[in-house]
Amino acid sequence: MNFADTGNMASLAPLAVVLPILGAALTFVLIRHSRAQRAVSIGLLALTLLLECLLLASVWDGGTTAVTIGGWLPPWGIVLVVDQFSSLMLVVSTVVSLAVLVYATGQGMADGDQDAPLSVFHPTYLILVAGVSNAFLTGDLFNLYVGFEILLTASYVLMTLGGTGPRIRAGVTYVVVSVVSSVLFLIAIAMIYGATGTVTMADLAIKLAELDPGTQTLLHVMLLVAFGIKAAVFPLSFWLPDSYPTAPAPVTAVFAGLLTKVGVYAMVRTETLLFPGENLNTPLMVAALLTMVVGILGAIAQSDIKRLLSFTLVSHIGYMVFGLAMSSIAGLGAAMFYVAHHITIQTSLFLVTGLIERRGGSSSIDRLGGLAKLSPVLALLFFVPGMNLAGIPPFSGFLGKVGLMQAGVSLGTPLAIVLVVGGVVTSLLTLLAIARVWNRAFWRKPEDAEYPDPVLQRPGTVGMLPRTMVGSTAGLVLFGVALTVFAGPLFRVSDQAATEMLDRSSYIQAVLGDEAPVPPIPKTLPAEAVQDGGSK
Amino acid sequence: MSVNLTLLIVMGVLYACGIYLILERSLTRVLLGLMLLANATNLLILATGGYAGLAPLFDQDIPSEDYNDPLPQALILTSIVISFAVTAFMLGIIYRTWTLGRQDEIQDDVEDRRVARTPSFDAEDDADVPMETSEFPLTAVASPGTAAESDGETVTAGAKELSADTAALEESPGSRNVSRNINLEGGER
Numbered sequence: 259m260n261f262a263d264t265g266n267m268a269s270l271a272p273l274a275v276v277l278p279i280l281g282a283a284l285t286f287v288l289i290r291h292s293r294a295q296r297a298v299s300i301g302l303l304a305l306t307l308l309l310e311c312l313l314l315a316s317v318w319d320g321g322t323t324a325v326t327i328g329g330w331l332p333p334w335g336i337v338l339v340v341d342q343f344s345s346l347m348l349v350v351s352t353v354v355s356l357a358v359l360v361y362a363t364g365q366g367m368a369d370g371d372q373d374a375p376l377s378v379f380h381p382t383y384l385i386l387v388a389g390v391s392n393a394f395l396t397g398d399l400f401n402l403y404v405g406f407e408i409l410l411t412a413s414y415v416l417m418t419l420g421g422t423g424p425r426i427r428a429g430v431t432y433v434v435v436s437v438v439s440s441v442l443f444l445i446a447i448a449m450i451y452g453a454t455g456t457v458t459m460a461d462l463a464i465k466l467a468e469l470d471p472g473t474q475t476l477l478h479v480m481l482l483v484a485f486g487i488k489a490a491v492f493p494l495s496f497w498l499p500d501s502y503p504t505a506p507a508p509v510t511a512v513f514a515g516l517l518t519k520v521g522v523y524a525m526v527r528t529e530t531l532l533f534p535g536e537n538l539n540t541p542l543m544v545a546a547l548l549t550m551v552v553g554i555l556g557a558i559a560q561s562d563i564k565r566l567l568s569f570t571l572v573s574h575i576g577y578m579v580f581g582l583a584m585s586s587i588a589g590l591g592a593a594m595f596y597v598a599h600h601i602t603i604q605t606s607l608f609l610v611t612g613l614i615e616r617r618g619g620s621s622s623i624d625r626l627g628g629l630a631k632l633s634p635v636l637a638l639l640f641f642v643p644g645m646n647l648a649g650i651p652p653f654s655g656f657l658g659k660v661g662l663m664q665a666g667v668s669l670g671t672p673l674a675i676v677l678v679v680g681g682v683v684t685s686l687l688t689l690l691a692i693a694r695v696w697n698r699a700f701w702r703k704p705e706d707a708e709y710p711d712p713v714l715q716r717p718g719t720v721g722m723l724p725r726t727m728v729g730s731t732a733g734l735v736l737f738g739v740a741l742t743v744f745a746g747p748l749f750r751v752s753d754q755a756a757t758e759m760l761d762r763s764s765y766i767q768a769v770l771g772d773e774a775p776v777p778p779i780p781k782t783l784p785a786e787a788v789q790d791g792g793s794k
Numbered sequence: 795m796s797v798n799l800t801l802l803i804v805m806g807v808l809y810a811c812g813i814y815l816i817l818e819r820s821l822t823r824v825l826l827g828l829m830l831l832a833n834a835t836n837l838l839i840l841a842t843g844g845y846a847g848l849a850p851l852f853d854q855d856i857p858s859e860d861y862n863d864p865l866p867q868a869l870i871l872t873s874i875v876i877s878f879a880v881t882a883f884m885l886g887i888i889y890r891t892w893t894l895g896r897q898d899e900i901q902d903d904v905e906d907r908r909v910a911r912t913p914s915f916d917a918e919d920d921a922d923v924p925m926e927t928s929e930f931p932l933t934a935v936a937s938p939g940t941a942a943e944s945d946g947e948t949v950t951a952g953a954k955e956l957s958a959d960t961a962a963l964e965e966s967p968g969s970r971n972v973s974r975n976i977n978l979e980g981g982e983r
Contacts, residue, residue, distance in 0.1 A: 400869055400872075404872060404876075407876045411876075411879055411880065411883070414880075414883055415883075418887060418890075421890050423894050423895065424904075426887055426890050426891055426894060427891075427901045427903070428903075429887055430821065430887055430891070430900060430901075431900070433880070433883070433884060433887065434816065434824055434828065437828050437832075437880055438816065438828075438831075440876075441828075441831045441832060441835055444835050444839070444873055445835055445838060447839075447869070448835065448838045448839040448841075448842050448866075448869075449838075449842070451839070451842045451865070451866065451869075452841070452842030457865075457869075499906075500903050500906065503905075559909055559912070560909060561909065561912070562905060565905060565909075
């Protein structure tokens with residue numbers, strides 16, 4: 259196969275959505291045969307991952323390719339757009355979902371839950387993956403809404419799996435908040451269609467610029483609010499720590515990794531493609547600062563590891579919004595790298611928490627102790643992503659944060675400097691929160707815990723940590739380390755992607771043809787920010 | 795031709811009622827509110843299609859301005875299907891809440907309430923003389939909670955054997971961990 263021939267490779271892009279849906283259908287048919295179900299879902303997801311790696315390879319050196327669906331040409335039909343950012347997100351998200359799927363399969367096999375309600379897991383999970391892939395690939399605003407709905411509907415089912423009291427309670431909050439954000443998104447789409455007569459994003463990039471500035475701001479704010487709820491940006495983030503921790507460990511892990519990042523991805527597309535320039539950058543920066551600080555202060559107060567991690571998840575969304583709000587090449591590039599890093603690390607931490615819960619009988623740091631002695635492997639698996647999340651050198655979390663800080667300093671506005679300081683403080687407080695978990699759950703003796711769990715008195719880990727679960731977690735932790743090792747090429751790709759996305763001509767012309775006019779960006783960027791972007 | 799004013803008024807009323815209802819604590823009312831919001835949005839999409847016109851079945855004799863815009867209708871169809879699925883799921887959840895707890899109310903998060911009640915003082919983090927909780931035996935002897943006993947108990951530290959008292963002294967706050975001090979106090983070589 260010829261990698262240089264991007265057109266041919268990219269025409270396989272629809273398969274990234276079709277294969278998981280096909281897998282969902284097959285696993286639904288095989289609902290009584292759990293072994294076949296596992297083989298089909300893992301096999302098809304691995305195939306999807308292979309395909310997405312080919313997609314990423316085809317756009318690795320830049321360029322954007324659009325695939326029209328069903329022969330309907332844009333701006334009338336639906337297009338899928340493969341560029342560096344979307345294919346990078348696809349690969350990272352599928353690596354993470356594959357690891358979580360293997361973990362969940364291991365957990366299912368260990369606990370022997372072969373009965374009816376949980377066999378729904380495989381089809382639902384694959385539909386979730388299809389929705390995420392669709393949201394990353396699509397070049398059509400309404401199709402983005404459909405992608406969101408596919409993944410949200412699947413996530414409602416996963417969130418309330420088993421139908422226990424706490425999960426139903428959390429599920430109600432989650433469903434209502436998600437539906438409200440979807441309605442807001444749909445209202446925004448309706449208004450955009452009413453104002454411009456199109457929902458193809460490339461076409462919108464041209465037509466939105468011709469609108470009255472007031473109308474533009476209205477549509478811009480509507481979209482940002484809708485995506486802000488999904489991405490859990492500060493004033494709209496309170497649903498997340500309330501609803502994530504009660505779900506089963508693998509489900510929380512995949513939600514934490516992927517769902518909020520799809521919201522961030524949609525925000526990036528809105529800010530770069532639809533509404534370029536610096537219109538709402540100041541409010542976005544303030545929101546980013548508050549997200550970081552309020553989120554991490556919440557994390558410090560928690561005693562349940564899952565809740566603590568949910569709060570750090572909210573807090574670190576702030577870094578991505580910060581990078582996005584700078585709308586400079588360096589900032590956007592660092593934000594993209596940070597998204598890839600954070601998907602991997604946050605998911606691994608939640609998977610490890612699932613293991614901690616199995617070994618220690620609880621996920622509350624008041625009940626845990628001595629895990630470093632009981633299971634050194636578990637301690638290592640927690641320590642590496644934990645330090646990575648806190649941004650300790652040389653891990654990818656450090657590199658991503660340094661990239662953001664550099665971009666902030668080179669932007670040089672007072673607000674950007676405040677955000678840089680806020681980012682450093684948040685990083686330190688994250689270290690504090692992680693160290694608290696480490697000191698209590700791993701370092702102290704089990705007897706010193708406030709209410710030690712009786713299971714801590716049993717020596718060793720025999721039969722408590724299935725090999726598949728530990729193996730998949732270790733694989734994901736290693737993938738996180740690999741992001742550190744290959745940070746150089748990744749930063750090069752994300753900076754290049756940021757350059758192309760801020761320029762927009764590559765995207766618009768890939769969808770609408772080479773003659774399509776590219777409207778100028780309303781207000782030009784500060785010259786030094788553009789210059790600094792290239793030299794990393 | 796003009797945009798249908800009745801439709802717009804109906805849309806406004808639906809939005810108002812929907813927003814009022816989702817602010818209630820009863821789950822059934824929240825569900826009704828969500829349904830009203832979804833339908834109001836469908837009317838909004840319909841309104842964006844512009845003036846009413848002929849059904850978009852292509853005929854060469856009809857000029858293109860006379861057709862109705864078919865795209866909003868396709869969008870509405872999709873959104874109706876989605877809101878149908880969500881409504882069915884919400885009904886399932888509400889029924890489950892009812893069978894579990896015999897109540898139709900949004901419940902508070904217990905853990906959240908507990909964290910909010912937790913005092914800011916934490917014995918392990920904030921006590922003046924911090925309680926020692928390390929895995930190492932030396933410090934375990936020195937911890938003030940366990941009142942080290944000195945009758946002949948010894949502790950192996952590195953290559954040396956120390957009496958428990960000396961070891962505790964060495965680990966206490968302010969100690970410089972110098973073995974010379976221990977030798978002066980008569981510890982074994």
